Amino acid sequence: MNEKWDWNDWKAQFRNRIQTVDALKNYIELNPDEEEAIKKSEGLYRWAVTPYYASLMDKTDPNCPIRLQALPAADELIVNQFSDVDPVGDMKYRVTNRIVHKYSDRIVLLVTEQCSVYCRHCTRKYHTTDVNGSYFEKQEAESFEEDFKYISEHPEIRDVLLTGGDPLTYSDSKLEHIISRLRSIPHVEIIRIGSRYPVLLPQRITKEFCEMLEKYHPVWLNTHFNHPKEITEESAKACNLLLKHGVPVQNQSVLLKGINDDLETMRELLHGLLKIRVRPYYLYHCDNVTGVSHFMTTLEKGIEILRGLVGHTTGFAIPTYVITTINGKIPISIDNIIDYSEKGLTLQSYQGKKTYIPYLKPEEVLGSQL
Ligand SMILES: *Cc1c(COP(=O)(O)O)cnc(C)c1O
Ligand code: SF4
Numbered sequence: 001m002n003e004k005w006d007w008n009d010w011k012a013q014f015r016n017r018i019q020t021v022d023a024l025k026n027y028i029e030l031n032p033d034e035e036e037a038i039k040k041s042e043g044l045y046r047w048a049v050t051p052y053y054a055s056l057m058d059k060t061d062p063n064c065p066i067r068l069q070a071l072p073a074a075d076e077l078i079v080n081q082f083s084d085v086d087p088v089g090d091m092k093y094r095v096t097n098r099i100v101h102k103y104s105d106r107i108v109l110l111v112t113e114q115c116s117v118y119c120r121h122c123t124r125k126y127h128t129t130d131v132n133g134s135y136f137e138k139q140e141a142e143s144f145e146e147d148f149k150y151i152s153e154h155p156e157i158r159d160v161l162l163t164g165g166d167p168l169t170y171s172d173s174k175l176e177h178i179i180s181r182l183r184s185i186p187h188v189e190i191i192r193i194g195s196r197y198p199v200l201l202p203q204r205i206t207k208e209f210c211e212m213l214e215k216y217h218p219v220w221l222n223t224h225f226n227h228p229k230e231i232t233e234e235s236a237k238a239c240n241l242l243l244k245h246g247v248p249v250q251n252q253s254v255l256l257k258g259i260n261d262d263l264e265t266m267r268e269l270l271h272g273l274l275k276i277r278v279r280p281y282y283l284y285h286c287d288n289v290t291g292v293s294h295f296m297t298t299l300e301k302g303i304e305i306l307r308g309l310v311g312h313t314t315g316f317a318i319p320t321y322v323i324t325t326i327n328g329k330i331p332i333s334i335d336n337i338i339d340y341s342e343k344g345l346t347l348q349s350y351q352g353k354k355t356y357i358p359y360l361k362p363e364e365v366l367g368s369q370l
Contacts, residue, residue: 075294106159
């Protein structure tokens with residue numbers, strides 16, 4: 001390829017994101033179905049791929065896990081009758097333009113709607129990828145003052161999680177403004193950043209960025225690797241730089257059909273993460289988010305993978321398998337299943353709330369066409 005720009009400059013990577021079929025053809029051989037799906041999603045779901053992430057795609061295989069995560073698919077346009085744009089009820093817990101206050105001592109701060117790549121399986125697909133959707137109560141451009149004020153007035157909040165979209169889409173100076181304001185609130189003990197940049201655009205993790213974070217410790221970063229192919233020299237370098245500056249890096253994967261829903265792939269991913277010193281934190285059961293249903297696996301599948309790991313590998317290689325519900329995240333282990341019927345599972349949340357989770361039958365995965 002003939003780039004006239006600096007491959008290692010993250011802003012240039014961002015500016016040169018692939019957003020047309022023609023540009024994509026510089027990287028891969030698109031098959032007619034993929035091309036058709038991209039056309040059909042126009043006006044409904046946005047897509048964009050960083051040149052770096054596109055360079056990881058298999059040239060010819062449409063089932064490549066990188067392609068499946070980044071390129072619109074026809075299945076996205078099929079609406080599952082049980083799906084919801086916000087199945088875990090984040091908007092029920094929204095208290096300001098940007099804050100979701102679901103747990104008493106920690107909050108989510110939705111910094112932006114923008115990302116470097118629009119992951120097809122995003123749990124906030126309505127907020128990030130849906131052309132007409134947003135979780136913001138007002139606008140993204142709205143000032144953060146009411147959010148800062150809310151946190152200041154709630155001394156129980158000791159943990160603030162910056163997410164989005166992807167907060168690292170913002171410049172270092174914009175982020176520093178937010179982080180320094182949070183750090184000036186005495187009861188905020190830890191600041192967490194949820195970002196997929198180490199995976200999708202690792203060049204974003206610069207020395208300057210890490211030095212900025214270091215001033216506001218304790219700062220933690222949770223990223224999102226889903227497949228061993230994503231562990232590259234560049235992504236390892238990004239994680240290493242964060243670690244060197246004292247930012248612990250953890251990983252949150254989503255269990256995705258056709259991408260990582262087999263024991264061998266999952267084991268390779270987890271072992272790969274340990275090799276780059278990234279600690280597996282959560283493995284999310286895929287939520288039934290509108291436009292994401294085709295990635296859902298069964299809970300049995302997740303439990304089967306878990307059984308293949310526990311005892312068979314390093315204890316801290318094993319993430320906590322969780323399902324997100326209206327009552328918070330519930331870890332799935334054989335210990336908290338209260339009732340196991342043909343129709344679904346009843347699990348107990350951390351507060352002892354009984355939560356019923358129906359199984360999806362294969363025929364229910366194919367709902368009506370948009
Ligand atoms: C996941 C999540 C958190 C953080 O939960 P941890 O289990 O502490 O990682 C906080 N608020 C909301 C709304 C969440 O979804
Ligand atoms: S980077 Fe994160 S927030 Fe953005 S689309 Fe991907 S999963 Fe969603």
